[in-house]
Amino acid sequence: PGNIEELYHQNRLRSIPGIGEKIASKIQQYFEEGTIKKYEELRREIPEELMILLEVPNLGPKTLRLAYEALGVRNLEDLKRVVRDGTLATLPGMGPKKVEKIRKGLEIFLRGQERMLLGEAIQIGEKVLGHLAPLTSRISLAGSLRRMKETVGDLDILATGEKGKIIQAFVGMPWVTEVLAKGDTKASILMEDRQVDLRVVDEGEWGSALQYFTGSKEHNVHLREIAKESGLKINEYGVFSTKTGERLAGATEEEVYAILDLAYIPPELREDRGEIEAAQGGRLPDLVNHDQIKGDLHVHSNWSDGTADLEELAREGARLGYQYLAITDHSKAMKIAHGLDEKRLEEQIKAIREINTRKVGCxxxxxxxxxxxxxxxLDLDEAILKELDWVVASVHSHFTQDATERIIAACHSPWVHCIGHPTGRIIFSRDPYPLDLDQVLETAAATGTALEINAHQDRLDLSDLHARKAKEMGVKLxxxxxxxxxxxxxMIRLGVGVARRAWLEPSDVLNTYPLEELLALTRKKR
Ligand SMILES: [Zn+2]
Ligand SMILES: [Zn+2]
Incomplete structure (x- = not known):
């Protein structure tokens, strides 16, 4: 990545991994208003421990500096204290409203300290898996990561094979910054500031251990009740007869579920949200899976604030095995993102059609x-919107204006196919805007508008529960x-994870439709 000022001048700040709209706009502000100097000053004066508090949402550098100078806030513990005991409110210019906002921001920040994003967890988990796999006979992610929960606490990994050798390789991985614990069958390490736990179990206990350590706790409690009713005992070592103590199952997860008279339940469903009843009644959904995804329906190019050009995207789409990829750059209201006006969009449409005739990729x-x-x-004229194959409409600003009314109005537009990131939440940094989701879902169903599962690790919006509700109300995702x-x-994989947790089947997800069927469906609304 080049120098940040250069990227700023090219309007490409968001190409830096980890830089979102918010930080990009701050950086832009620094360049335009010259306040970066002030920031540098602050940086020199402020201890490292305090710097991290700049990431607390709603707590600006000015307030932080005041809290530091007047209240002696030097670290996270201090900040928690002055928020809790109310002394923060004594700072000049601090009203109860502002304190409340900071308190909320602190809550969001703390959630992010304890847990990590699913996308982050997967990358760490798969690094470990890749490193250890050659030494093991079986290895798998477990816990909430295997269930594809949107945030993950500690990372759990399970393996079988030669115990001593595997544990040794685990604690010796090049990314390990600290070994927290090391025993004969398990060990815990820190890498990338996150805790990873590994357990090596006996081959015959693989299924019961994997089932047990995948959870969720609620799912497992319910399973234990069912086992009890059938005179069985279930734990991480196997399924046993209560009467004789005989071990009846445990080598595979399938075996564990089968002996309880249950169909195999995919990990993403194991939340005790009706999956056990469905497995008893043979009513488990036929979940959508990654291989069925034929394209990505929300991608930015270098025509707005993305970095890749159209040809690169078409080629990459083909490399990923896609039939199609939707170029959905920002519209003109997003000035900071270099949004397209009608004229530039018209040029882009031409460019896209031209690339398609050359068949360089998907x-x-x-x-x-x-x-x-x-x-x-909507931010663009009808005359141009109707030229498009795929229109996503999103709320990006003025969050105090009723989002429900705005989104409902967009659903009623014949040109809008999909509502982007419908609740606007950004995990660990912004709560959803107030939204009457029921009303939105009703309108989406009535107008044939799809809702997005934004698969970016920071958003995952709609969430699993919301997407499940959407399906139940007849809305496509x-x-x-x-x-x-x-x-x-x-990150499409993360979206598939959310979709599976939402009980979605292939027909619920537009990305499983072949190109012609997708286009036929989008034309239907018009
Ligand atoms: Zn976007
Ligand atoms: Zn957006």
Missing amino acids: HLLAGIEVDIHPDGS ALGTDSHHLGQLW
């Missing part, structure tokens, strides 16, 4: 991520990574 859908204005109108560079397209 088919590119000419699309847009059009802003929904505070009054519910569209997966989009919201990628701003090629290195983010893999």
Whole structure:
């Protein structure tokens, strides 16, 4: 990555991994208003421990500096204290409203300290798996990561094989910064500031251990009750007869579920949200899976704030085995993102059609991520919207204006196919805007508008529970990574994880439709 000022001048700040709209706008502000100097000053004066507190949402550098100078806040513990005991409110310019906002921001920040994003956890987990796999006979992620929960606490990994050798290799991995514990069958390490736990179990106990350590706790409690009713005892070592103590199952997960008279329950469903009853009644959904995904329906190019050009995206789409990839750059209201006006969009459509005729990669859908204005109108003229194959409409600003009304208005537009990141939440940094989701779902169902499962690790919006509700109300879901560079397209897997946790089947997810069927469906609304 080049120098940050250069990227700023090229309007490409968001190409830096980890830099979102918010930070990009701050950096832009620094460059334009010259306050970066002030920031540097602050940096020199402020201890490292305090710097991290700049990441607390709603706590600006000014307030932090005041808290440091007047209240002696030097670290996270101090900040928690002055928020809790109310002394923060004594700072000049601090009203109860502002303190409340900071208290909320601190809560969000603390959640992020304890847990990590699913996307982050997967990358760490798979690094470990890749390193240890050659030494093991079986290895798997477990815990909430295997269940594809949107955030993950500690990372659990399970393996079978030669115990001493595997444990030794685990604690000796090049990324290990600290060994927290090391025994004969398990060990815990820190890597990338995260705790990873490994257990090596006996071959015959693989299934029961994997089932046990995958959880969830609620799912396992319910399973134990069912086992008890059948005179069985279930734990991490196997399934046993209560009467004789005989071991009846445990080598595979399938075996564990089968002996309880249950169909195999995929990990993403194991939350005790009705999956056990469904498994008893043979009513488990036929979940969508990654191999069925034929394209990505939300991708930015270098025409707005992405980094890849259209050809690169078409090629990468083909490499990923996609039939299609929707180019959905920002519209003109997103000035900071270099959003497209009608004229540039028209040029882009031409460019996309031209690339498609040359067949350099997968088919590119000419699309847009059009802003929904505070009054519910769309940011681009109808005349151009109707030229597009795929229109995502999103709320990006004026969060105090009723989002429900705005989104409902967008659903009623014949040109809008999908509502992007419908609740606007950003995990660990922004709560959803107030939204009457029921009303939105009703309107989406009535108008034939899809809702997005934004697959970017920071968003995962709709969430699993919301997406499940959408399905139940007859709304189709569209997966989009919201990628701003090629290195983010893999996150579609996270979206598939959410979809599976939402009990979605292939027909519920537009990305499983072949190109022609998808286009036929989008034309139907018009
Ligand atoms: Zn967006
Ligand atoms: Zn986007």
